[in-house]
Amino acid sequence: MVLFTLSAGTLKAQFTLRGKVAAEENSRLIEGATITLNPVHKMTKSTADGSFVLTGLKTGEYQLEVSSVGLGKYTKTIKLTRDTIIKVMLADNSSNLNEVSISVGNRGKSRSIIKSAVPVQLISSQEIKTSGYTNTAELIQMLVPSFTQNRIVRGDGSETIRPSTMRGMGTDQMLVLVNGKRRHISAFLIADNTGVDLNAIPVSAIESIEVLKDGAAAIYGSDAIAGVINIILKKDTGGSVDVQSGITSRGDGFNTKIGIDKGFALKNNGVLNVAIQGLYAEKTVRAGADQRKQYFGTIKNAAGDVIFSDPVGDAKNAAYAANPKVTMIEGDPQKKVLGTMFNYSQPLKNEGKIYAFGGVNYNNTLNGSNRFRLPSDDGTVRSIYPDGFLARGKIVTTDYSFAGGYKQDFKSLGMMDASISMGGNSVQFNLLNSDNPSLGDKSPTNFYLGTHHFNQYAANLDFVKPLDQNKVYSLAYGAEFRVENYSIKAGEEASYIDGGVPILDGPNAGKRAPVGSQGYVGYRPSNEVDKSRNTSAVYAELTADFTKSFTVSAASRYEYYSDFGSTLNGKISARYEFIKGYAIRAAANTGFRAPSLQQSYFSQTQTNYTLDPAVGQIVSRENSTLPINSPAAIALGAQPLKPEKSYNVSAGLTALPVKNLFITADLYAVRVNDRIVRTSFFTTSNPLIKKLFSDYNIVGIQSARYFANAIDTRTQGIDIVAQYELHANDLGHFTFLASYNYNLLTIVGVHNPATLASLNETIFNAERVAATATKQNNFTMSIVHNLKGFTSSLRVYRAGELSNKYPIPEKVIGLNTMPALTTLDAEVSYLFKNKVRFGIGANNIFDKMPPLNDPSLSFNGNFKYYNGNNSQLGVTGAYYYAKLGYSF
The missing domain is CATH 2.60.40.10 (Immunoglobulins)
Structure with missing residues (x-):
């Protein structure tokens, strides 16, 4: 009415x-x-x-x-x-439950979730508002169990741009769209992959998020193997100001987020919505006390003879042993983030419409992922740091995007959407509080290490046309042209140069000093690259709505890449409502993912922590990732990368069994051949590798690796989503949402080149298998209640047991199982005078953390919590916050 x-x-x-x-x-x-x-x-x-x-x-x-x-x-x-x-x-x-139109999953007319032939989950504006999460990736993770993001605390960059995955697959096997347009990827490799920095899109700019949990490379092109995320920007004429501040239960990690969005009504019914968001977050410290001996002290040989006398060091070691200190961080980094997005549309008198959207994001992160250099370390210039030092990485990322286009219905051709888009990401690396020992007393303490750049430019021409008067058949077709560029710029000379100064003091005085800034060696001129490629594609999708109950869709896409050639992929999907309210759906598709330019040309030297079976302890090593076209990598068996190929099938059921209850359940299986990963580390403990390093002048490095099409994987699982709306009269309105994902990823093939076999090495050893092949199950359930100005929410999230599989009959200590963790989030808010809303809340109320580490895996006590780098919940613990919002 x-x-x-x-x-x-x-x-x-x-x-x-x-x-x-x-x-x-x-x-x-x-x-x-x-x-x-x-x-x-x-x-x-x-x-x-x-x-x-x-x-x-x-x-x-x-x-x-x-x-x-x-x-x-x-x-x-x-x-x-x-x-x-x-x-x-x-x-x-x-009957309107989940009838909100979604655009992801097909290029034709929009459909509701219940009528989609493939599984799509919608995160609504209400769910976004009642979340206490300050960044986009964490928000998605808490509501979509098949999406995960590990809160990495050690990563030389990946704690700044954290890897996100769908169905346990690679970050680069998930495509991200904004308003239906492809989003550019990060310039920096995140773990083995290059994915989109979701957190560069401010939460305050987002209206809703569509999550397609199915392969779609035949529709959208490369990367859409595991799924697609489509972020819809706000486009209304309202406005709001939101402020949230919080702190952890341990009294650190204080953060404040301020978000402002405002929509403007323009002439001739145009709309411009602008959002800006700022975030400041202090670091959290979750490291344990460092149990290592700090100073040289008196050193004796095997015969008991004193070879280095240091009574002062003996006294200092005794005092430290009585009161060991936390010397590392092992937590979330300090962040300063400022981002803005706009969304514009303007109808024209000829019934066409122009549109544009885009934004800029700046992120200044100060991490603490490096190991503490002991006073007795050969990498410590003791005249500068007499008590050792912890180098801090300062990583500055700048992200920009813009898309603009024109839409008009040309009856003979269909509804046209012609657009151009561009986007880029730069990651600048700096190192603070460090040294270059080979420069001796004159070493600087702060270093510029270099910058990675990635830029993407695209042009699209799309049409959607009904093929008959009754709109039973519709055709979506179009073309795309895209250019990508990736470059690495070298850092300042002091960050990588061998200054020739030997170790100045201690038992190794006079020997060659370690070279380069300690904690992260700068990018050398030899690391510099500037590579581009282009890709062109044509695609078509035919949809037939034979009846209101039966829909079939078929899609095909031909794509040509200038650096590896062409590929042709297809998809077919169908939905049949066999009883009113009950439908079955199924899909099958082939897909591909082109090697990223970063994977083809990236090189780096960094500190890694790995288990040394010889001593049964976690040790730190200086490791290098070699570009695949380098002579050393080729000598280790490297070959030019080729595209990953995927085969995806899914089948599911949608049901409206009772009033206001909606349920979907979908089984899936994905086979990926020639998956691109970083190889195992090839270490100097193998005499053949040590000789090879010497032959190719690789110095100061204990191990190396490169990118390769090393493995074939199979992923199987099930997604279940249930939503229930209850209108309880005087008791208010309730929304219940539950989601579950079970996922098993198995490695079914390892491609070991003969070159590596001759060196007594394998391209993907048991440790890498263990870190890649996983079984996990995640569950989330939320309740939102509205009553007379009060809004309250409860959310349970269970990060299931993460267990590893070993197709290779070799077991590595400490890579077995991450136990399940269940957390509870809660929020309550009240609306004052219909404009101002105040709320308080908590995430992880019961302070759930990974278990304490085994001493052999703790790096001498520093890594307090077990496998903290692979925990979906991280090691932050409970977080409490207050928020204030004003709508206008």
Whole structure:
């Protein structure tokens, strides 16, 4: 039912349409309802008190549409001749549950989640608002169990841009879209992969998030093997200011996030929405006390003879042993982040529309992932750091994006969308509080290490055309041209040069000193690259809605890459509603992922921690990733990279068994051949490798590796999602959401080149297998309750046991199982005077942490928690916060 009231104001050329949206059943005011006014293409969302405003309207006839998930959808013709006030009462309508249109998963007409032939999960604006998470990736993880992001604490960059995965597969096997357009990837390799920095998209700019949990390379191209995330930016004319501050239960990690968004109504029914978000976060420290002997002290040989006398060091060691200190960080880094996004659309008089969106994000991170250099370390210049030092990586990332286009319906060709887009990411590495021992007393303590750049430029021309009057058949087709560029710029000379100064003191005085800045050696001129490639594609998708109950879709995409050639992929999917409210769906597709330029040309030297079987302890080593075209890598068996090929099948059920209850369950299996990963480390403990390093002048390095099409994998699992809406009259409104994912990733093939076999090495040893082949199951359940201005939410998240598989009959200590952890998040807020909302909440209320580490795996006590780098929940513990929001 829609009620109208006309204001008594004087008639004028432009009018305002105001209104409130409420539930007919209990008069509950509806926040987040979608209000659309056509043919002027104006759209807004109802605010916390159910109100909305549309301005700049002329005299005329309009189609008003108001909808909200779980409630009815109404369309009404209204005639405006003056300012108008409307009250919209939405009836309970369970058939509308999950009827919100989604655009991901096909290029044709938008469909609802329940009518999609492939599994899609929608994160709504309400779920975003009731989350206490300050970045986009964590928000998705807490609501979509098949999506994971490990909160890495040691990574020389990946604690800044943390790797995100879908269904346990690679970061680069998941495609990210913004408003349906491909998002550029990070310039820096995250673990083995190059993925999108999701956190460069401010939460305050996001309207909703669509998560496709199925392969879609035949529709979108490279990378869409495990799934697709489509982030929808805000496009309404409302506005809000949100502030959140919090701290951990241990009193560190204080952070504050400020988000502002405002929509502007433009002439001729255009809309511009602008969002800006700032975040400051202090570091958290979760390392244990360092049990290592700090100073030289008196040193004796095997015969008991004193070979180095240091009574002062003996005294200092005795004092330290009585009171060992925390010398490392092992926690979240300090961050300063500022980002902005805009979203613009402008209808034209010829019934076309221009649009544009984009943004900039700046992230300044100060990490502590390096090991503490002891006073007795040969890498310590003791005249500068008499008590040792902890080098801190300062990583500055800058991210930009822009897309613009034009849409118009050309009847003979279909609805056209012509667009261009560009985006880029740069990662600048700096090292603070370090030294270059080969420069001796004159070594600087701060270093510029170098910068990685990645840029992407794309042009797309897309059409969607009904093929018959009844719109049974529709064809989506188009073409894409894309250019990518990747470069590495060298750091300052002092960060990598061999200054020739020997070790100045201690038992090794006079010997050759370690070379380069300690903790992260700078990029040398020999590491510099500047490589580009282009790709062109044509694609088509035919969809047939034979009946309201039966839909079939087939897609194909041909793509050509200038650096490796062409590929042709296809997909077929179908949905059949066999009983009203119950449907089966299935899909099969082939896919591919092109090697990234970063994987082909990246090189780096860094500190890694690995288990040394000879001593049964975690040790640190200086390791190098070799570019695959380098002579040393070729001598180790490296070959030019080729695309990964995938084969994906899925089958599932959707059901509306009772009023307001929606359930989906989907089985899936994905085979990936020639998966690109970094190889095992080839270490100097093998005399043949030691000789090879010497032959190719690799100095100061204990091990090396490179990228290769080393393995074949098989991923199997199930996704289950259930949502229930309960309108409980005087008790308010409840939304229940539960999601479960079981995932098993198995390595089914290892491609070991003959060159490595002749060196008594394997390209992917048991340790790498253990870290890649995993079984896990994740579950999340949330309840959101609204009652007379109060909104409360509870969320349970279970990160299931993460266990490793060993197809190779060799077991590595400490890489067996990460036990399951279950956390509880809670928030309660109250709306004051229909505009201001204040709330308090907590994430991980019960302070769940990984188990304490085994002493043999703790790096002498420094790594306090077991396998903290692979924990989805990290090692932060409980986090408490307060938030304040104002809607206008």
